[in-house]
Amino acid sequence: MRGEPMTARWLALVAGVMMAAGVVAATANASTVIAHRGASGYLPEHTLVAFAYAYAQGADYLEPDIVITRDGQAIALHDLYLDAVSDVRERFADRAREDGLNYVVDFTLEEIRSLRLHERIEPETGEQRYPDRFPADLGHFRVVTLAELIELTQGLNISTGRTVGIYPELKAAAFHEAEGHDITAIVLEILERYGYRSAEDPCLIQSFEPEPLRRLREEFGTGLRLVQLLGENDWEMNHVDYEPMYTPDGLATIAGYADGIGPPLTRILEGVDAGGAPRLSTLVPDAHAAGLVVHPYTFRADDLPEGVSLEQLLELFVHHIGVDGLFIDHPDRLVRLLEAHRAR
Numbered sequence: 437m438r439g440e441p442m443t444a445r446w447l448a449l450v451a452g453v454m455m456a457a458g459v460v461a462a463t464a465n466a467s468t469v470i471a472h473r474g475a476s477g478y479l480p481e482h483t484l485v486a487f488a489y490a491y492a493q494g495a496d497y498l499e500p501d502i503v504i505t506r507d508g509q510a511i512a513l514h515d516l517y518l519d520a521v522s523d524v525r526e527r528f529a530d531r532a533r534e535d536g537l538n539y540v541v542d543f544t545l546e547e548i549r550s551l552r553l554h555e556r557i558e559p560e561t562g563e564q565r566y567p568d569r570f571p572a573d574l575g576h577f578r579v580v581t582l583a584e585l586i587e588l589t590q591g592l593n594i595s596t597g598r599t600v601g602i603y604p605e606l607k608a609a610a611f612h613e614a615e616g617h618d619i620t621a622i623v624l625e626i627l628e629r630y631g632y633r634s635a636e637d638p639c640l641i642q643s644f645e646p647e648p649l650r651r652l653r654e655e656f657g658t659g660l661r662l663v664q665l666l667g668e669n670d671w672e673m674n675h676v677d678y679e680p681m682y683t684p685d686g687l688a689t690i691a692g693y694a695d696g697i698g699p700p701l702t703r704i705l706e707g708v709d710a711g712g713a714p715r716l717s718t719l720v721p722d723a724h725a726a727g728l729v730v731h732p733y734t735f736r737a738d739d740l741p742e743g744v745s746l747e748q749l750l751e752l753f754v755h756h757i758g759v760d761g762l763f764i765d766h767p768d769r770l771v772r773l774l775e776a777h778r779a780r
């Protein structure tokens with residue numbers, strides 16, 4: 437999204453175009469607020485306070501990425517390595533692999549628990565990824581296991597009377613398998629232990645790889661809702677060919693083992709035309725036609741197209757395009773927008 441010239445006029449323009457065309461926006465659908473790595477726009481991602489803060493802000497789902505430790509424990513962390521969000525380099529010498537990174541899978545949970553987690557930085561320069569967020573040199577944060585996050589969520593559900601769900605992402609199943617860990621089986625066992633079993637339970641599982649989702653459905657026979665995340669081939673995060681997945685045929689294939697897709701928002705809002713109006717793909721209607729829900733990622737107040745506010749972007753996606761939910765670092769902003777709509 438960055439670097440694309442956009443003007444503030446585009447949102448009004450698309451609204452006008454859609455109304456003129458007689459397009460009825462899917463405004464009746466309540467959009468699911470998925471707190472991306474907790475309220476990661478305000479507190480270091482994947483920390484217990486970031487999840488509690490997202491809960492308090494009114495999120496519908498708390499989203500952790502899951503990585504497996506050397507001793508087979510499921511923890512909430514985005515990277516396969518610890519270097520960008522912890523003091524691992526100061527605390528442990530000579531544990532890095534050849535690429536200079538300290539991998540979660542090489543450390544026990546007890547070792548990782550001893551680390552201080554902090555706001556995301558670039559490991560080589562120490563610079564914060566998002567400079568206006570929680571300062572990386574402040575705070576005493578620790579890693580959270582998937583089980584601890586579930587207990588926080590379920591405990592708050594009792595004390596508040598709300599029903600907030602969890603939305604774990606299985607990170608790099610092929611990598612974990614090569615390291616001797618079946619992340620799919622590990623995570624499913626924990627979810628089932630805490631009562632998440634059917635499509636009615638407040639839990640969805642996401643993965644960028646189709647294989648673990650197919651296994652969850654076919655081998656493990658889980659009734660939990662599954663979401664196929666879609667990426668770009670040039671990100672080179674795995675060997676999945678994403679391009680065919682964006683086609684109607686590809687979406688039909690996904691619908692054979694999953695309940696939804698999680699595409700990058702740039703695959704829905706592809707850019708801006710010469711007149712300043714947004715160019716929208718047919719991905720959302722195509723996915724809906726295949727029976728899939730659509731939860732795009734990642735909405736951030738501090739990483740926006742030029743000249744567009746977060747509220748304008750949310751308005752476009754929720755009330756004009758009609759996505760079913762979205763991954764957001766600032767859950768309170770979407771909660772407020774939805775409340776304002778309901779109040780009208």
Ligand code: CA
Pocket residue numbers: 499500501605
């Ligand atoms: Ca994720």
